Amino acid sequence: WQRLSSGLKRTSASLGSAISDLVKKRKLDSAMLEEIEDTLIRADLGVTTAARISEAIAKGRYEKDIDESEVKTVVATEVEKVLSPVAAPLSIEGAKPFVILVSGVNGSGKTTTIGKLTAKFTREGHKVMLAAGDTFRAAAIEQLKIWGGRVGAKVIAREQGSDAAGIAFDALTAAKAEGVDVLLIDTAGRLQNRTELMSELEKIVRVMKKVEPSAPHAVLLVLDATVGQNAISQVEAFGKTAGVTGLVMTKLDGTARGGILVAIAEKFKLPIHFIGVGEGIDDLQPFTARDFARAIAG
Ligand code: GDP
Numbered sequence: 001w002q003r004l005s006s007g008l009k010r011t012s013a014s015l016g017s018a019i020s021d022l023v024k025k026r027k028l029d030s031a032m033l034e035e036i037e038d039t040l041i042r043a044d045l046g047v048t049t050a051a052r053i054s055e056a057i058a059k060g061r062y063e064k065d066i067d068e069s070e071v072k073t074v075v076a077t078e079v080e081k082v083l084s085p086v087a088a089p090l091s092i093e094g095a096k097p098f099v100i101l102v103s104g105v106n107g108s109g110k111t112t113t114i115g116k117l118t119a120k121f122t123r124e125g126h127k128v129m130l131a132a133g134d135t136f137r138a139a140a141i142e143q144l145k146i147w148g149g150r151v152g153a154k155v156i157a158r159e160q161g162s163d164a165a166g167i168a169f170d171a172l173t174a175a176k177a178e179g180v181d182v183l184l185i186d187t188a189g190r191l192q193n194r195t196e197l198m199s200e201l202e203k204i205v206r207v208m209k210k211v212e213p214s215a216p217h218a219v220l221l222v223l224d225a226t227v228g229q230n231a232i233s234q235v236e237a238f239g240k241t242a243g244v245t246g247l248v249m250t251k252l253d254g255t256a257r258g259g260i261l262v263a264i265a266e267k268f269k270l271p272i273h274f275i276g277v278g279e280g281i282d283d284l285q286p287f288t289a290r291d292f293a294r295a296i297a298g
Contacts, residue, residue, distance in 0.1 A: 001295075004285055007277025008295040011258030015043045016072065016298015023068040028061050036071065043256075044228055045079070046263030053078040076297035079262055083289035088271035090218060090246060092121070097129070097175040097183040099208065099215040101168075103201060103242050104222035105234060106189040109250030109276055111140055113222050114184050115147030116276070116284035122151045126181035131171035132157035133164040133204060134188045144186055150281070154178075164188065164200055165207040172211040185216070191237075198241035205243070220273070222248045223264070226255040235268050250276030253283075258296050 005012070018039045022032065033054050040050035057066075057074050092098040100117075104110045114130065121128045130148045134140035138160045148155035156171040168185050175183040187204065190197055208215045221244040223231045231249075238244050247270050252258045265272060272287045 001291055003277060003283075004275075004291055005295045007253040007275075007283070007285075008258050008292070010254070010256040011043070011252070011296045012298040014256035015039070015075075015259065015296060018043070019071050019075070019298065020068045023066060023071050026065065027063055028058065028066045029063065033058055040075070040259075044259035044263055046259075046266050049078070049082055049262055049266050072297045076293045079297065080289050080293035082262055082266050083272070083293060086265045086269055086272050087287050087289040087292075088246065088273060089286055090220075090273040092126070092182055092217075095214060095217045097172070097180045098217050099172060099175075099183045099185065099212070100218045100220060101185045101187065101201075101204065101216040101242075102220050102222060103187050103238055103244065104189050104220075105191045105224075106137070108189065108222045108224040108234075109248075110134070110186060110189065110222045111143045111147065112279065113220075113248050113250060113274070113276060113284065114144065114186055115150070116281055117184060117274075118147060118153050119151050119281045120284065121182050122153060127179065128153040128182045128184065129171060129175045129178070129180040130155045131167050131183065131185040133167050134186045135160060135162045135164050135167065136188045136190060140186065140188075154180075165203040168204045169207045169211060172208050172215060176211065191234075194237060198237075201242045219243050219245045220248055221246075221270075222250060225249050225252045225258055225260055228255075228257040228260055229263075231260050231264060232267065235264060235270070239268065239270070244270060246271040246273045248272075248274045248276065248284075253277045261292070262296075 037050050037054040118128050132141045132144045145155050221238045
């Protein structure tokens with residue numbers, strides 16, 4: 001909780017102080033309600049959620065004195081209601097190797113998240129293998145090797161420019177032969193060429209199915225919280241083609257726009273597995289609705 005609330009302190013400080021500024025022991029009227037709703041929208045929570053929260057605040061309190069803690073409690077309660085149905089741990093049971101394809105635009109935190117997940121799974125006693133499927137950037141391949149080396153996970157990589165689907169094929173074949181529990185596959189994220197990017201992801205999936213028809217068992221989309229509303233169009237783009245099964249939101253520590261996660265939960269109803277609250281290996285947290293809601297309400 002400590003780490004989470006400090007990770008989200010920019011969001012909570014911004015939302016919390018906006019609420020405190022607005023709600024000063026006075027009667028709740030329609031003007032104040034409207035201002036509260038605007039504040040929630042500005043905090044990236046989304047129009048639907050903002051409207052629902054302001055309705056919940058008004059209920060039984062209209063024309064009565066209210067205070068800021070009351071409002072923050074309602075915000076936390078309503079946000080929790082939106083998040084509860086989508087907060088879902090990532091289970092790696094039911095397949096060996098459990099294959100996780102990791103997608104997202106460049107810079108969203110894919111490689112870092114893979115590193116953090118590798119550390120987590122290794123700590124839990126699982127044998128992890130990595131595949132360097134972002135073959136467009138030499139740096140991405142190097143990064144993955146570093147993360148793999150740090151926790152002792154084998155990394156399947158080829159030189160820059162190689163066919164990503166070929167690497168996924170080799171990695172899955174090796175993972176099966178070597179009794180690996182979890183195979184994490186990094187992918188490229190060039191949004192400049194969306195069609196090419198999506199067809200590459202589709203090809204990786206198609207080729208992997210030749211080795212193991214049930215693979216991939218999870219397709220994660222990594223989203224950078226600092227891009228705010230842009231994250232919504234990324235879910236739209238990747239969700240359609242890549243068959244995203246769950247989300248990870250990174251860099252919540254570096255932004256006041258953490259509310260975007262609520263808007264995404266409301267709009268897409270996709271499972272949210274983890275959140276990133278820092279660059280360190282332990283800065284990936286399982287996503288829990290109650291804690292997140294309490295942390296952002298300030
Ligand atoms: P990729 O291009 O999607 O693989 O992105 P990277 O994993 O290389 O991450 C891009 C940058 O974001 C790096 O500098 C990371 O250290 C940083 N980063 C990733 N996740 C987080 C996070 O949760 N919080 C912070 N503050 N930085 C992060």
